[in-house]
Amino acid sequence: MAKPKKSRNSAPDPSVAAQLPWRPSAPPLATFLLISFAALLLRALVSVGPYSGQGAAPKFGDYEAQRHWMELTLHLPSSDWYRNTSDNDLAYWGLDYPPLSAYQSRLHAHLINASLPDAVALRSSRGKLLMRWTVLSSDLMVFFPAALWFVWAYMKDGVGGSGERREGWTWLLAMVLLNPCLVLIDHGHFQYNCISLGLTLGAIAGILSRNELVAAALFSLAINHKQMSMYFAPAFFGHLIGKCLKRKYPIVEIMKLGFVVLGTFALVWWPYLHSYEAAMQVISRLAPFERGIYEDYVANFWCTTSVLIKWKRLYAIKSLKLMSLSATILAFLPSFIQQVKSPSNLGFLYSLLNSSFSFYLFSYQVHEKSILLPLLPASLLALHEPHLHGWFTYYALFSMYPLICRDQLLLQYIAVLGLFVLIYYSPGGNYGKGMKISSGTMAVLSLPLLCSILLHTMYLQIEPPKRYPFLFDALIMFICFSQFIILTLYTNYKQWMLDFHPRHVGSKKDL
Incomplete structure (x- = not known):
């Protein structure tokens, strides 16, 4: 007896369909545009406020530094960008980022010079305002598309290995694009972290989408x-x-x-490869060891422990460099070994967090703004580790509170923190799907949280003792450092546990 012909429109067998790997369609364009518009609007509103060093002669802060680099790269040959000359006083915001950052300054300078030449006039425009749109446009052209690519690659690969990753891409995209720390530093304080972080994010998306050569090129550009x-x-x-x-x-x-890596570096460094002296002139500007092992009050190991151990007084720079290098390597080595041994996409995201945390906590000359680097992979893990992401974002923002107050960005600080909390706890959020936290653990974690809330007010309202003028800065540093140590121990443990829970490792089919 002949089998009945299967109808073309008949429904597929549910048992077979359940076994098929899930492959999402591209995220709806309208939803992506709506989230992007909200993120762009937030950046524009923050940009209306003050900036780093506003009205503070003679150096005018980071805002002026970026403008000054545009002035230099526009009017001087590349051979003089990193060299002390009559037109380039390195004591006044000497360029101390790699060549790709200088090329970016030159591009923005050409755009500004076409309409506002006085803003980038050589030796006569110091302290004048720079158009905020240069950061907005950089964010929109680099960080935004990288974020969308990452979310698409993350959802397509099924990082984390569970069906629940089919949902929540809008919440994840919002967590990445509405990062309060990045918005405040780039569009309030004024920097271009969105470019280097955007290139890194594109490289991460390249890894998840199995485009390793593209990833290597993008990450090389980020370093440069x-x-x-x-x-x-x-x-x-x-x-x-x-x-x-x-x-x-x-x-x-x-x-x-x-x-790919060597070719990318050669392309970027080409103007400086004609002589050893020219290359070393650039490199010497990128590693300012003479500034000491730390500046200001940054919530890392060296600054926090300096209350008890006067590192700068007890050790020479050479010894501190060696100690810092050794501590940093020892800190990231377990994470590094795990990925060499068992590479996986989820493990890679944890490794990014653990590696960047190691440098923040133990490397030489760390700034408070450097917390943006470990915060990036923490945001990328928001669906998998929502509690970690929320907790870390709060303390990362709190660690920069003294800087934000100096920049007079308190209103913007409150606004972006409030918006983050609203989105994080939104009905469509993922905060309730992470690991369950016991009441005892919550009680322990609540103590530093209450102290941090109290310090927010004390920092503004109470005058510290004259003998300890930076008492509140030090207390903020202590609280944040304690939380960062707990978080990095936890994430290192979670990364190594992936070897014992294969179902959570993520995609290995691309190996």
Whole structure:
């Protein structure tokens, strides 16, 4: 007896359909545009406020530094950008970022010079305002598309290995684009972290979408825009080497990555490769060891422990460099080894967080703004670790509170923190789907939270003792450092536990 012909329109067998790997369609364009518009509007509103060093002669803060670099790169040859000359006084905001950052300054200078030439006039425009749109446009052209690519790659790959990742892409995108710390620093304080972080985010998306050569090129560009992007280097290196070692021709795979990295660096550094002296002039500007192992009150190991151990007084710079290097390597080594041994996409995201945390906590000359680097992978893990993301974002923002107050951005600080809390606890959010926290743990974690809330008010309303003028800054540093240590121990543990819970490892089919 002949089998009945199957109708073309008949429904698929549910048992078979359930076994098929889920592949999402591209996120709805209207939803993405709505979230992007909200993120752009927030940035524009923050930009209306004060900026770093406003009216504070003679150096006028980071806002003026960025404008001054545009002035230099526009009017001087590339050979003089990193060299002390009559037109380039390195004591007045000498360029101290890699060449790609200088090229970005030159591009913006050409755009501004076409309409407002006085704003970038050589040696006569110091302290004048720079158009905020240069940061807005950089954010829109680099960070925004990288965020969308990451979310698409994350959802498509099923990072975390569970069906619940099919939902929540809008919440994840909002968590990445509406990062309160990045918005305040780039569009309030005034910097271009959105470019280096956007290039890094694009490289991460490249890893998740199995475009390793593109990822290597993008991450090389990120390093060449801001040297702090090296915070992520152990994670990228460990993950890519681990993947290469598991493929059929590991040496060939490693050589391909090496050629891409070397080619990208050669392209960016081409004007300085004609002589050893020219290259070293640039490199010497990128590593200002003479400033000491820390500045201001940053919530890392060296600054926090300096209350008891006077590192700068007890040790020479050479010894401190060696101690800092050793501590940083020891801190990221477990995470690095895990990725070489068992590379996975979820493990890679944890490794990015652990690696950047290691540099923030132990490396030489860390600024409070450097917390933006570990905060990026924490945002990318928001669906998988919502409690960690929320907790870390709050303390990362709190660690920069003294800086925000100096910049007179308190209103913007309250606004972006309030907006983040509203979105984080929104009905469509993912905060309730993370690990369950016991009442005892909550009680312990509540103590520093209450202290931080109290310090917000005390910092503004109470005059510290004359003998300890930076008492409240130090207390903020202590609280944030304690939370950062707890978080990095937890995330290192979670990364290594992936080896014992294969179902949470994420996609390994691309190895």
